[in-house]
Amino acid sequence: MRISTLSIGDELVCGQLTDTNAGTIAAVLLAEGLRIQRHHAVGDVEPDIIGALNDLGRGSDAIIVTGGLGPTADDMTSRAAARATGRRLVINEEARNHVRLMSGRLKSLILCPLSDKQAMIPTKSTLIPNPNGTACGFYLMHNGCFMFFMPGVPSEMIVMLRETVIPFIQERVVHKRVIRSASLNVFGPCEAEVDELLLGIACPEQGLALGICVTFPWMKVTLRAEADNDDAVTGLLVPAISAVRERLKEYCFSSGDISMDDVVAELFRDRCLTLSLAESCSGGLIAKRITDIPGSSRYFSEGVVTYSNSAKKRLLGIPAELLNSCGAVSSECAAAMSKGVRAASGSDLGLAVTGIAGPEGGSDDKPVGTVFISLAAPDGCWTKRFQFSGNRNEIRVMTAWTALDWLRRYLLRRE
Amino acid sequence: MRISTLSIGDELVCGQLTDTNAGTIAAVLLAEGLRIQRHHAVGDVEPDIIGALNDLGRGSDAIIVTGGLGPTADDMTSRAAARATGRRLVINEEARNHVRLMSGRLKSLILCPLSDKQAMIPTKSTLIPNPNGTACGFYLMHNGCFMFFMPGVPSEMIVMLRETVIPFIQERVVHKRVIRSASLNVFGPCEAEVDELLLGIACPEQGLALGICVTFPWMKVTLRAEADNDDAVTGLLVPAISAVRERLKEYCFSSGDISMDDVVAELFRDRCLTLSLAESCSGGLIAKRITDIPGSSRYFSEGVVTYSNSAKKRLLGIPAELLNSCGAVSSECAAAMSKGVRAASGSDLGLAVTGIAGPEGGSDDKPVGTVFISLAAPDGCWTKRFQFSGNRNEIRVMTAWTALDWLRRYLLRRE
Numbered sequence: 001m002r003i004s005t006l007s008i009g010d011e012l013v014c015g016q017l018t019d020t021n022a023g024t025i026a027a028v029l030l031a032e033g034l035r036i037q038r039h040h041a042v043g044d045v046e047p048d049i050i051g052a053l054n055d056l057g058r059g060s061d062a063i064i065v066t067g068g069l070g071p072t073a074d075d076m077t078s079r080a081a082a083r084a085t086g087r088r089l090v091i092n093e094e095a096r097n098h099v100r101l102m103s104g105r106l107k108s109l110i111l112c113p114l115s116d117k118q119a120m121i122p123t124k125s126t127l128i129p130n131p132n133g134t135a136c137g138f139y140l141m142h143n144g145c146f147m148f149f150m151p152g153v154p155s156e157m158i159v160m161l162r163e164t165v166i167p168f169i170q171e172r173v174v175h176k177r178v179i180r181s182a183s184l185n186v187f188g189p190c191e192a193e194v195d196e197l198l199l200g201i202a203c204p205e206q207g208l209a210l211g212i213c214v215t216f217p218w219m220k221v222t223l224r225a226e227a228d229n230d231d232a233v234t235g236l237l238v239p240a241i242s243a244v245r246e247r248l249k250e251y252c253f254s255s256g257d258i259s260m261d262d263v264v265a266e267l268f269r270d271r272c273l274t275l276s277l278a279e280s281c282s283g284g285l286i287a288k289r290i291t292d293i294p295g296s297s298r299y300f301s302e303g304v305v306t307y308s309n310s311a312k313k314r315l316l317g318i319p320a321e322l323l324n325s326c327g328a329v330s331s332e333c334a335a336a337m338s339k340g341v342r343a344a345s346g347s348d349l350g351l352a353v354t355g356i357a358g359p360e361g362g363s364d365d366k367p368v369g370t371v372f373i374s375l376a377a378p379d380g381c382w383t384k385r386f387q388f389s390g391n392r393n394e395i396r397v398m399t400a401w402t403a404l405d406w407l408r409r410y411l412l413r414r415e
Numbered sequence: 416m417r418i419s420t421l422s423i424g425d426e427l428v429c430g431q432l433t434d435t436n437a438g439t440i441a442a443v444l445l446a447e448g449l450r451i452q453r454h455h456a457v458g459d460v461e462p463d464i465i466g467a468l469n470d471l472g473r474g475s476d477a478i479i480v481t482g483g484l485g486p487t488a489d490d491m492t493s494r495a496a497a498r499a500t501g502r503r504l505v506i507n508e509e510a511r512n513h514v515r516l517m518s519g520r521l522k523s524l525i526l527c528p529l530s531d532k533q534a535m536i537p538t539k540s541t542l543i544p545n546p547n548g549t550a551c552g553f554y555l556m557h558n559g560c561f562m563f564f565m566p567g568v569p570s571e572m573i574v575m576l577r578e579t580v581i582p583f584i585q586e587r588v589v590h591k592r593v594i595r596s597a598s599l600n601v602f603g604p605c606e607a608e609v610d611e612l613l614l615g616i617a618c619p620e621q622g623l624a625l626g627i628c629v630t631f632p633w634m635k636v637t638l639r640a641e642a643d644n645d646d647a648v649t650g651l652l653v654p655a656i657s658a659v660r661e662r663l664k665e666y667c668f669s670s671g672d673i674s675m676d677d678v679v680a681e682l683f684r685d686r687c688l689t690l691s692l693a694e695s696c697s698g699g700l701i702a703k704r705i706t707d708i709p710g711s712s713r714y715f716s717e718g719v720v721t722y723s724n725s726a727k728k729r730l731l732g733i734p735a736e737l738l739n740s741c742g743a744v745s746s747e748c749a750a751a752m753s754k755g756v757r758a759a760s761g762s763d764l765g766l767a768v769t770g771i772a773g774p775e776g777g778s779d780d781k782p783v784g785t786v787f788i789s790l791a792a793p794d795g796c797w798t799k800r801f802q803f804s805g806n807r808n809e810i811r812v813m814t815a816w817t818a819l820d821w822l823r824r825y826l827l828r829r830e
Binding site for chain 1 (some may be wrong): 427428431432435437438439441444445450451455461463474484596598625638639692694698702703711712715718720722725729759760772775782807
């Protein structure tokens, strides 16, 4: 089945917004064994949209279109779809009810005449339900090509893609080639190291591909197997996954979409331990990531962001002499912070970071990127100096990742 | 001049890599007064590349192509370009010398027979120098359309675009149109409200376009003016910017690339005030955003993430009776938190948030999304209840944005 995508929006062809929908749709379809052949993008210009639908329609069995279904005047995808396929644009009662229902639920949209615009759908179309927004999607068949229209908002689009578009396409795929992929997430080594560790696992001529995708500061190793049937794909994929795990060992922190934060949360729940945090240079980033996870209140009691020395003294009981003799960015201070927050909060683990995120504040001894991480636990206190590179944001992100990876490795060793 | 872009690469149509070149080229060209009309992307598949060049060639005066010029077998853009334009593919001596020179300099490529592949260029083409990589680019004219071919590596592509492609195009633009844009950033109202407030400002027939781009939870209003000369563009743009500012009033928090965080930081520096934070449901997110900004240690002294009730009592001095009678998610508790953290830290302002981010913990009285924000200042203490919708992440993001917007509005009123 030849499938194409079309992204519509002035902000895309003006470079104001990166078109992430194209990649997302391609990745989700590929995981289902479906491949995108071509992708087009045009602005909110009716003749350009009509032209793209015609161009893509000629060589495709299906076109997945995103964008331009909003309530405002510059959204004109529905009208262009109607013109391109020789249909009339009419008010769809089901869509109108949906717009009203969702407007009420979201409480963010004033019901005004504009809203009916989102209920204008080409005739002889079927609605694609949108549980997360006001804009209904729709699909229609024109000259042997299915055209699916969805809003461009990624969180709305993805649900509609998974719940309606993909099942619809899957039902119509005749000769199915089985494609399956698996991914493992890696933190610690650099890309070249991972590349070397995984040498020889890929085998493209047999249908087994391996890719490394770096998303600072971690990376994703993806294995993709393609064969005629499910068993053959399993036969390629399963041993390859084991081999990757074997070679990467503790560097590999999870598989699929499971984040480092998820892994740490899971380990805390499993081990029935509690955590408190004392952050300086990371400024709340670690607490934010810990509390991103629903239910984190069960193991996370408190965090302090002690940016000033007076806060370090008052909230963590760091002696003034220590701050004077060793400085706030020191192994001694980090250890005192982790022990201090653990003692004050009464939690099982106390994690502390102090460092210089820059761009100012570095010295010859302690240049920008110097970070001390300390973990106080019932069985000891460990403190280590790190030297990170990059800008302020990169140093803070690396600090938080390294601290969370420390927690992960500590919790893994505790049964 | 009608200009299109074409991105080539399996990794793009498989969704392994987001196509950032398309947006980069569009943005760089727009700044030069040139507009991208259409964008296509195809995999490393010869017939697809030829098809795209033919499709785009029909309606364009220039096509800017990136990707598929590498040394490996799956890079086949040069051959496809030759076939699509009826040329032969021959070794170009200048390109060969460049490949050898750069291979030596980059020390990353072993000189092997493959390397000559990068020197194979369609006849009747002109090379585009690539100071940062082995792959030469080239351009040619076919059926009245200029086709520019560059490698997909962003750092190589951008230099070639700026140094060769854009000057070449600019020289040939006969009737030069001046395009300039400006943007204003808005927080508070929904898209439909903004649309209504700005009704009548856009005037496409005179060359003044207005777009609203929603990036949860804020939006960007972009004005784009196009005219024959600089004065006419200024005449369109300047009054339109004033009109948008006038109508959106305090909803508009900044212009261009200046973030809400930047604005708040700038105001704190200006007003010489200090801040401390007490966060519950936002879990450190506000502290993280405050400390994202370099130099924030000058006005931010400390933050506490008081997730547990015991932390609220110990770190903020919230009386147990208050927690028992009103609950931790209450106006009373929020006010006690903001006053508590202000008093403990001795800072000018104390900002506190407490709420239910979900997915659990809601009740009929206080459903998920209930958030209290409180600001304690020298001239009073203000507390307000908000009801946000969305998932845990969206509620937390909305909480942080609303709290920062409160700070902004308070600081704006203080001279």
